[in-house]
Amino acid sequence: xxVLKISNASEVVASKVGRFLEFLxxxxxxxxxxxxxxxxxxxxxxxAEGLAGEVASVKGLDLHEQDLIMKGAMKVRRHRSF
Numbered sequence: 001x002x003v004l005k006i007s008n009a010s011e012v013v014a015s016k017v018g019r020f021l022e023f024l025x026x027x028x029x030x031x032x033x034x035x036x037x038x039x040x041x042x043x044x045x046x047x048a049e050g051l052a053g054e055v056a057s058v059k060g061l062d063l064h065e066q067d068l069i070m071k072g073a074m075k076v077r078r079h080r081s082f
Contacts, residue, residue, distance in 0.1 A: 005063040009034040032057075036078065043082045054081050 009031040035057045043055060060074035 003061075003063050003068065004038070006031065006034055006038065032077065039078065039080060043080055047082050052082060054079065056080075 012034050039055050039057060046053065056076050057078040058074055059077050060071050062069045062071060
């Protein structure tokens with residue numbers, strides 16, 4: 001299993017839509033938008049390599065150095081099979 005943590009979602013959104021609009025959107029919305037796009041591209045690339053599997057965006061889980069930390073209840077925000 002591979003865990004991917006995106007730590008600069010707000011900066012990515014700001015670079016795409018501008019600082020003012022990024023200021024108006026909640027960070028959670030920024031994270032969701034970036035995660036959705038990353039999942040889409042990741043699935044496209046993995047399928048192109050002939051791999052099959054599943055990808056999920058999960059809330060309530062954090063990666064901190066060598067540890068996976070659960071923050072209360074975990075919830076799968078989005079799940080895709082490919």
